[in-house]
Amino acid sequence: MTEDVKKKEKIARQKMPEQEPQVRARNFEEVPLGYSPETAELEAGRCLQCKKPSCVEGCPVQIDIPAFIKEIKEKNFSGAIMKLWEKTSLPAVCGRVCPQEAQCEQLCILGKKEEPVAVGRLERFAADWQRTKGEFKLPPKADPTGKKVAVIGSGPSGLTVAGDLLLKGHEVTIYEAFHKAGGVLVYGIPEFRLPKAIVESEVNILEKLGAKIVCNAVIGRTRTIEELMTEEGFDAVYIGVGAGLPIFMNLQGENLIGI
DSSP: OOHHHHHHHHSOOOOOOBOOHHHHTTOOSOSBOOOOHHHHHHHHTTOOOOSSOHHHHTOTTOOOHHHHHHHHHTTOHHHHHHHHHTTOSOHHHHHHHSOGGGTTGGGOGGGGTSOOOOHHHHHHHHHHHHHHTSOOOOOOOOOOOOOEEEEEOOSHHHHHHHHHHHHTTOEEEEEOSSSSTTTHHHHTSOTTTSOHHHHHHHHHHHHHTTOEEEOSOOBTTTBOHHHHHHTSOOSEEEEOOTTOSOOOOOOTTTTSTTO
Protein backbone atom coordinates (compact mmCIF):
# COMPACT_ATOMS: atom_id res chain seq x y z
CA MET A 1 0.00 0.00 0.00
CA THR A 2 1.42 3.38 -0.99
CA GLU A 3 1.97 6.20 1.49
CA ASP A 4 -0.59 8.32 -0.40
CA VAL A 5 -3.29 5.70 0.05
CA LYS A 6 -2.51 5.41 3.76
CA LYS A 7 -2.88 9.17 4.17
CA LYS A 8 -6.25 9.19 2.40
CA GLU A 9 -7.51 6.34 4.57
CA LYS A 10 -6.71 8.38 7.68
CA ILE A 11 -9.12 11.10 6.54
CA ALA A 12 -12.52 10.07 7.86
CA ARG A 13 -15.57 10.23 5.63
CA GLN A 14 -17.07 13.66 6.18
CA LYS A 15 -20.52 13.74 7.74
CA MET A 16 -23.17 15.99 6.27
CA PRO A 17 -24.69 18.40 8.79
CA GLU A 18 -28.41 18.00 9.39
CA GLN A 19 -31.23 19.79 11.12
CA GLU A 20 -31.40 18.92 14.78
CA PRO A 21 -34.13 16.33 15.52
CA GLN A 22 -36.12 18.71 17.73
CA VAL A 23 -36.11 21.28 14.92
CA ARG A 24 -36.88 19.06 11.94
CA ALA A 25 -39.71 17.40 13.86
CA ARG A 26 -41.61 20.67 13.47
CA ASN A 27 -41.06 21.43 9.79
CA PHE A 28 -41.01 19.82 6.36
CA GLU A 29 -37.76 21.43 5.21
CA GLU A 30 -34.86 19.41 3.85
CA VAL A 31 -33.12 17.48 6.64
CA PRO A 32 -29.49 17.32 5.32
CA LEU A 33 -27.92 20.76 5.01
CA GLY A 34 -25.14 19.97 2.54
CA TYR A 35 -21.36 20.29 2.63
CA SER A 36 -19.50 23.55 3.08
CA PRO A 37 -16.74 24.22 0.51
CA GLU A 38 -14.10 23.32 3.10
CA THR A 39 -15.79 20.01 3.97
CA ALA A 40 -16.31 19.18 0.29
CA GLU A 41 -12.64 19.79 -0.46
CA LEU A 42 -11.62 17.58 2.45
CA GLU A 43 -13.93 14.77 1.33
CA ALA A 44 -12.78 15.13 -2.28
CA GLY A 45 -9.21 14.72 -1.05
CA ARG A 46 -10.04 11.16 0.02
CA CYS A 47 -10.53 10.04 -3.60
CA LEU A 48 -7.67 7.82 -4.79
CA GLN A 49 -8.05 8.95 -8.43
CA CYS A 50 -7.87 5.34 -9.60
CA LYS A 51 -6.56 4.71 -13.11
CA LYS A 52 -9.36 2.18 -13.60
CA PRO A 53 -12.17 3.67 -11.47
CA SER A 54 -14.64 0.94 -10.57
CA CYS A 55 -17.00 3.59 -9.19
CA VAL A 56 -17.78 4.69 -12.75
CA GLU A 57 -18.89 1.14 -13.57
CA GLY A 58 -21.41 1.38 -10.74
CA CYS A 59 -22.90 4.63 -12.04
CA PRO A 60 -25.95 4.06 -14.29
CA VAL A 61 -25.05 7.09 -16.44
CA GLN A 62 -21.27 6.57 -16.34
CA ILE A 63 -20.29 9.90 -14.75
CA ASP A 64 -16.53 10.46 -14.71
CA ILE A 65 -16.54 10.44 -10.93
CA PRO A 66 -12.79 10.89 -10.27
CA ALA A 67 -12.72 13.83 -12.71
CA PHE A 68 -15.50 15.85 -11.08
CA ILE A 69 -14.18 15.06 -7.60
CA LYS A 70 -10.71 16.24 -8.62
CA GLU A 71 -12.21 19.58 -9.67
CA ILE A 72 -13.76 19.95 -6.22
CA LYS A 73 -10.46 19.11 -4.55
CA GLU A 74 -8.80 21.85 -6.62
CA LYS A 75 -11.59 24.32 -5.69
CA ASN A 76 -12.81 24.50 -9.27
CA PHE A 77 -16.46 24.02 -8.39
CA SER A 78 -17.74 25.30 -11.74
CA GLY A 79 -15.48 22.78 -13.45
CA ALA A 80 -17.01 20.04 -11.31
CA ILE A 81 -20.57 20.82 -12.40
CA MET A 82 -19.54 21.08 -16.04
CA LYS A 83 -17.98 17.62 -15.77
CA LEU A 84 -21.17 16.27 -14.18
CA TRP A 85 -23.34 17.81 -16.90
CA GLU A 86 -21.47 15.78 -19.50
CA LYS A 87 -23.42 12.73 -18.31
CA THR A 88 -26.33 13.88 -16.15
CA SER A 89 -28.88 16.66 -16.47
CA LEU A 90 -30.13 16.22 -12.87
CA PRO A 91 -27.08 16.41 -10.57
CA ALA A 92 -28.85 18.25 -7.73
CA VAL A 93 -31.60 15.61 -7.76
CA CYS A 94 -29.29 12.61 -8.16
CA GLY A 95 -27.00 13.92 -5.43
CA ARG A 96 -29.96 13.69 -3.08
CA VAL A 97 -32.02 10.65 -4.02
CA CYS A 98 -29.83 8.26 -6.04
CA PRO A 99 -28.87 5.12 -4.05
CA GLN A 100 -25.12 5.76 -4.30
CA GLU A 101 -24.45 3.35 -1.46
CA ALA A 102 -25.60 0.50 -3.72
CA GLN A 103 -24.04 1.83 -6.92
CA CYS A 104 -20.88 3.94 -7.31
CA GLU A 105 -19.92 4.05 -3.62
CA GLN A 106 -20.33 0.30 -3.25
CA LEU A 107 -17.52 -0.20 -5.78
CA CYS A 108 -15.21 2.50 -4.39
CA ILE A 109 -11.73 1.01 -3.86
CA LEU A 110 -11.24 3.05 -0.70
CA GLY A 111 -14.35 1.39 0.69
CA LYS A 112 -12.63 -1.99 0.86
CA LYS A 113 -10.77 -0.95 4.02
CA GLU A 114 -12.39 2.34 5.01
CA GLU A 115 -15.67 4.09 4.27
CA PRO A 116 -16.12 4.90 0.56
CA VAL A 117 -15.82 8.41 -0.84
CA ALA A 118 -19.13 10.28 -0.40
CA VAL A 119 -19.80 10.60 -4.13
CA GLY A 120 -23.46 11.57 -3.76
CA ARG A 121 -22.76 14.29 -1.24
CA LEU A 122 -20.05 15.75 -3.48
CA GLU A 123 -22.38 15.68 -6.49
CA ARG A 124 -25.00 17.51 -4.47
CA PHE A 125 -22.43 20.05 -3.30
CA ALA A 126 -21.28 20.86 -6.84
CA ALA A 127 -24.85 21.32 -8.08
CA ASP A 128 -25.92 23.40 -5.07
CA TRP A 129 -22.85 25.60 -5.24
CA GLN A 130 -23.43 26.30 -8.92
CA ARG A 131 -27.09 27.15 -8.29
CA THR A 132 -26.52 29.46 -5.32
CA LYS A 133 -23.05 30.95 -5.77
CA GLY A 134 -21.52 30.02 -9.08
CA GLU A 135 -21.39 31.92 -12.33
CA PHE A 136 -24.05 30.19 -14.42
CA LYS A 137 -22.85 28.57 -17.60
CA LEU A 138 -24.84 26.18 -19.72
CA PRO A 139 -23.20 22.91 -20.75
CA PRO A 140 -21.96 22.95 -24.36
CA LYS A 141 -24.40 21.72 -27.03
CA ALA A 142 -23.72 20.06 -30.35
CA ASP A 143 -24.71 21.85 -33.54
CA PRO A 144 -28.45 21.64 -34.35
CA THR A 145 -29.39 18.43 -36.12
CA GLY A 146 -32.79 19.57 -37.36
CA LYS A 147 -34.39 16.58 -35.63
CA LYS A 148 -37.42 16.98 -33.33
CA VAL A 149 -38.20 14.61 -30.46
CA ALA A 150 -41.31 14.51 -28.29
CA VAL A 151 -40.82 13.30 -24.71
CA ILE A 152 -44.00 12.10 -23.02
CA GLY A 153 -43.68 12.44 -19.28
CA SER A 154 -41.48 14.81 -17.31
CA GLY A 155 -40.37 12.46 -14.56
CA PRO A 156 -36.71 11.50 -14.00
CA SER A 157 -36.71 9.31 -17.11
CA GLY A 158 -38.17 11.96 -19.42
CA LEU A 159 -36.00 14.77 -18.04
CA THR A 160 -32.86 12.68 -18.38
CA VAL A 161 -33.63 11.76 -21.98
CA ALA A 162 -34.49 15.37 -22.76
CA GLY A 163 -31.17 16.56 -21.34
CA ASP A 164 -29.19 14.03 -23.36
CA LEU A 165 -31.03 14.87 -26.58
CA LEU A 166 -30.62 18.63 -26.13
CA LEU A 167 -26.86 18.30 -25.70
CA LYS A 168 -26.74 16.25 -28.90
CA GLY A 169 -28.34 19.14 -30.79
CA HIS A 170 -31.89 17.85 -31.14
CA GLU A 171 -35.03 19.92 -30.57
CA VAL A 172 -37.08 18.60 -27.63
CA THR A 173 -40.66 19.15 -26.48
CA ILE A 174 -41.71 17.58 -23.16
CA TYR A 175 -45.40 16.78 -22.62
CA GLU A 176 -46.60 16.49 -19.02
CA ALA A 177 -50.10 15.40 -17.98
CA PHE A 178 -50.02 17.34 -14.70
CA HIS A 179 -49.72 21.08 -14.20
CA LYS A 180 -46.07 20.99 -13.14
CA ALA A 181 -43.02 19.21 -14.57
CA GLY A 182 -41.13 16.70 -12.47
CA GLY A 183 -43.27 13.59 -12.20
CA VAL A 184 -42.47 11.48 -9.14
CA LEU A 185 -39.75 13.99 -8.18
CA VAL A 186 -42.51 16.53 -7.48
CA TYR A 187 -45.57 14.43 -6.72
CA GLY A 188 -43.99 11.39 -5.06
CA ILE A 189 -40.94 12.40 -3.00
CA PRO A 190 -41.63 14.47 0.14
CA GLU A 191 -40.26 17.99 0.53
CA PHE A 192 -37.86 17.10 3.36
CA ARG A 193 -36.20 14.52 1.09
CA LEU A 194 -36.20 16.46 -2.17
CA PRO A 195 -37.33 20.11 -2.14
CA LYS A 196 -39.55 21.02 -5.07
CA ALA A 197 -37.47 24.16 -5.64
CA ILE A 198 -34.51 21.89 -6.48
CA VAL A 199 -36.53 20.04 -9.12
CA GLU A 200 -37.80 23.32 -10.54
CA SER A 201 -34.24 24.60 -10.80
CA GLU A 202 -33.12 21.50 -12.73
CA VAL A 203 -36.12 21.80 -15.07
CA ASN A 204 -35.30 25.48 -15.64
CA ILE A 205 -31.82 24.52 -16.83
CA LEU A 206 -33.36 22.21 -19.44
CA GLU A 207 -35.58 25.08 -20.57
CA LYS A 208 -32.55 27.34 -20.91
CA LEU A 209 -30.95 24.61 -23.02
CA GLY A 210 -33.95 24.87 -25.33
CA ALA A 211 -36.50 22.36 -24.05
CA LYS A 212 -40.14 23.29 -24.54
CA ILE A 213 -42.39 22.01 -21.74
CA VAL A 214 -46.12 21.59 -22.32
CA CYS A 215 -48.09 20.83 -19.14
CA ASN A 216 -51.71 19.66 -18.82
CA ALA A 217 -51.18 17.59 -21.97
CA VAL A 218 -52.47 14.03 -21.68
CA ILE A 219 -51.00 12.39 -24.75
CA GLY A 220 -53.35 9.68 -25.95
CA ARG A 221 -56.37 11.88 -25.26
CA THR A 222 -55.50 15.45 -26.24
CA ARG A 223 -53.53 14.11 -29.19
CA THR A 224 -52.09 10.77 -30.24
CA ILE A 225 -48.51 9.70 -30.89
CA GLU A 226 -49.39 9.30 -34.55
CA GLU A 227 -50.59 12.92 -34.63
CA LEU A 228 -47.36 14.07 -32.97
CA MET A 229 -45.32 12.45 -35.71
CA THR A 230 -47.51 13.29 -38.69
CA GLU A 231 -49.08 16.64 -37.82
CA GLU A 232 -46.53 18.05 -35.37
CA GLY A 233 -43.51 16.86 -37.35
CA PHE A 234 -41.66 14.95 -34.64
CA ASP A 235 -39.03 12.48 -35.84
CA ALA A 236 -39.23 10.35 -32.69
CA VAL A 237 -41.28 9.98 -29.52
CA TYR A 238 -39.97 8.83 -26.14
CA ILE A 239 -42.61 7.45 -23.77
CA GLY A 240 -41.78 7.83 -20.09
CA VAL A 241 -45.16 8.02 -18.40
CA GLY A 242 -44.04 6.33 -15.17
CA ALA A 243 -46.25 4.36 -12.83
CA GLY A 244 -48.64 7.05 -11.69
CA LEU A 245 -51.85 5.04 -11.99
CA PRO A 246 -52.53 1.90 -9.94
CA ILE A 247 -53.84 -1.33 -11.40
CA PHE A 248 -56.68 -2.69 -9.28
CA MET A 249 -57.43 -6.39 -8.87
CA ASN A 250 -61.18 -5.86 -8.29
CA LEU A 251 -61.16 -7.75 -5.00
CA GLN A 252 -63.92 -7.26 -2.46
CA GLY A 253 -62.87 -4.66 0.14
CA GLU A 254 -59.87 -3.31 -1.76
CA ASN A 255 -61.25 0.24 -1.43
CA LEU A 256 -61.59 0.10 2.34
CA ILE A 257 -59.51 2.47 4.47
CA GLY A 258 -56.13 0.99 5.29
CA ILE A 259 -56.08 -1.37 2.31
